[in-house]
Amino acid sequence: MIxxxxxxxxxxxxxxxxxxxxxxxxxxxxxxxxxxxVSVGDLATRVACQVPNMSQHLAVLRAAGLVTARRDGNTVYYRLADPRVLEACQLLLSIAR
Amino acid sequence: MIxxxxxxxxxxxxxxxxxxxxxxxxxxxxxxxxxxxVSVGDLATRVACQVPNMSQHLAVLRAAGLVTARRDGNTVYYRLADPRVLEACQLLLSIAR
DNA sequence: ACGATACTTGCGTTCTTGCGCAATTGGTGA
DNA sequence: TCACCAATTGCGCAAGAACGCAAGTATCGT
Structure with missing residues (x-):
């Protein structure tokens, strides 16, 4: 029992x-x-939205503690903060069918 | 790999x-x-909100396929549609820390 | 120092959500 | 049929979220 x-x-x-x-x-x-x-620009390309919009989405994810940012020169790279985040995506997917 | x-x-x-x-x-x-x-009225009591409000929340959960309803006489009982929903709650909890 | 590149922030608009309250529907029993 | 109880639905409002665009910040190369 949980x-x-x-x-x-x-x-x-x-x-x-x-x-x-x-x-x-x-x-x-x-x-x-x-x-x-992945960098912000690449993410914007993949998700097909403008860079400022992507930046805001990333801010939301950051605020929720789901991703972290690393700056390398000019570009900012984002990564998952926790592998369980992917688990959550999978679980959502399987529940949503 | 997932x-x-x-x-x-x-x-x-x-x-x-x-x-x-x-x-x-x-x-x-x-x-x-x-x-x-659990019945709608009992849920409203537990969650401390008004019954119409609870009914709307339940409608959201129903629309998402997370709960199902069963009518018995006057009262409507809700239950989880899928045990994975609880898993999801747990996972969220552990991610949110 | 200057321009260029990569992100972020701020602002205004529009759409969505949650809530409270009144009205309605569905089912029971007198 | 009528009153009664449980739940749902409709409506107006206030708060929040997503988007596009303009402006600002940070870092690099020259």
């Missing part, structure tokens, strides 16, 4: 993570990061 | 499921349903 007695705050944080996952473009970003770190 | 090549539509559905999970009250509902089916 412990289900979640506190108010924990639920709020969980919900925040779920909301961060609740956008197709952001899911696409996370999938794109599955193989390793 | 299959990550998600289609547009599948991502949209996954995102819809994630949005359904993206509210603390709805997470509380799902946790409450872990033990078995």
């Amino acid at each position: 412990d289900i007695a979640t506190t108010e705050g924990a639920r709020a944080r969980s919900a925040a993570v779920a909301r961060a996952l609740g956008d197709p473009k952001r899911l696409c970003v996370l999938e794109s990061l599955a193989a390793g770190e | 299959d990550i090549a998600t289609t547009e539509g599948a991502r949209a559905r996954s995102a819809a499921v994630a949005r359904a999970l993206g509210d603390p009250k709805r997470l509380c509902v799902l946790e409450s349903l872990a033990a078995g089916e």
